[in-house]
Amino acid sequence: MPTQKILLTRRWPTEVEHYLSQRYDVTVNEHDTVLDPDALKAALRSYDAICPTVTDKLPAEVLQAGAGKVKILGNYGVGVSHIDLQACKRLGIAVTNTPDVLTDATAEIAIMLMLMAARRGGEGERQVRAHEWNGWAPTRLIGANVTGQTLGLVGFGRIGQATAQKAHHGFGMRILYHSRNRATPAVEALTGASYCHSLEELLETSDFVSVHCPGGAASRHLLDAKRLDRMKRSAFLVNTARGEVVDEAALAEALRNRVIAGAGLDVYEHEPRVLEAFMDLENVVLLPHLGSATLATRVAMGMRVAENLERFFAGLEPRDTVA
Numbered sequence: 001m002p003t004q005k006i007l008l009t010r011r012w013p014t015e016v017e018h019y020l021s022q023r024y025d026v027t028v029n030e031h032d033t034v035l036d037p038d039a040l041k042a043a044l045r046s047y048d049a050i051c052p053t054v055t056d057k058l059p060a061e062v063l064q065a066g067a068g069k070v071k072i073l074g075n076y077g078v079g080v081s082h083i084d085l086q087a088c089k090r091l092g093i094a095v096t097n098t099p100d101v102l103t104d105a106t107a108e109i110a111i112m113l114m115l116m117a118a119r120r121g122g123e124g125e126r127q128v129r130a131h132e133w134n135g136w137a138p139t140r141l142i143g144a145n146v147t148g149q150t151l152g153l154v155g156f157g158r159i160g161q162a163t164a165q166k167a168h169h170g171f172g173m174r175i176l177y178h179s180r181n182r183a184t185p186a187v188e189a190l191t192g193a194s195y196c197h198s199l200e201e202l203l204e205t206s207d208f209v210s211v212h213c214p215g216g217a218a219s220r221h222l223l224d225a226k227r228l229d230r231m232k233r234s235a236f237l238v239n240t241a242r243g244e245v246v247d248e249a250a251l252a253e254a255l256r257n258r259v260i261a262g263a264g265l266d267v268y269e270h271e272p273r274v275l276e277a278f279m280d281l282e283n284v285v286l287l288p289h290l291g292s293a294t295l296a297t298r299v300a301m302g303m304r305v306a307e308n309l310e311r312f313f314a315g316l317e318p319r320d321t322v323a
């Protein structure tokens with residue numbers, strides 16, 4: 001009989017729910033609704049493991065109030081800025097995430113946003129659906145080239161590197177990156193990327209800027225009005241990382257005043273709320289946090305959580321420990 005009590009805070013692909021249910025005493029949030037702080041506190045007191053997602057806010061206050069039974073948070077996702085890792089360390093709660101398995105899926109969305117923003121994909125589709133398209137014309141819906149342009153990556157972890165590879169080898173783009181640590185020469189060679197010592201220099205030189213750094217307090221509003229102003233007026237900003245990295249109000253202003261040409265967003269500061277100021281701007285593409293949303297990826301994420309739990313409950317170090 002399974003002994004450990006596990007909570008999945010949302011519905012997961014059937015295959016993974018089934019896999020876990022055969023091994024543990026699993027509770028699934030059948031309604032698939034977002035749990036509020038009280039429900040999360042109660043869960044922390046009742047389960048050995050909780051498997052949260054980006055929609056579960058776990059600040060110090062919630063963790064402290066609920067801590068008691070829970071031993072591990074097996075996060076379903078790579079980003080963990082919704083969990084206070086310091087508080088988890090203090091409270092002796094282990095935290096794991098799911099890197100690697102969603103790298104390509106997320107990089108695909110970054111490339112898609114670059115293409116959609118530059119080639120006015122969203123705007124064109126809106127015209128067709130509204131019966132407003134009246135035929136091909138030499139001067140309408142004119143976009144910008146992607147092939148051969150310069151892509152600047154803010155952050156150069158797995159997803160940034162995969163985006164670089166696809167952009168460099170697929171579209172012949174010149175790749176620049178800025179990150180805390182410089183990558184090895186081997187990684188730079190594989191991705192065709194050159195290190196930029198200053199973020200400002202990257203912003204000034206790039207035709208596309210794509211955000212790939214972790215979210216959280218350290219990177220909050222890294223791209224603010226001043227930094228957006230450093231970008232070329234013809235440039236596009238893409239964000240598939242975390243909403244808080246970009247000052248959304250400043251971005252909306254910059255888009256409205258054509259300080260930059262356009263943007264493509266998959267993530268937002270206050271999800272699922274999307275800034276109203278974006279809604280009537282044609283030069284921003286708005287996606288609903290689709291980064292990892294393929295079936296194969298979502299199954300692989302679940303299996304990665306399962307692997308982390310298995311090692312943890314066997315007394316071994318989980319593969320993806322982040323706290």
Ligand code: DGY
Pocket residue numbers: 053054076077078079080102291292
């Ligand atoms: C991730 O894995 O970080 C995705 O954004 C969902 O949380």
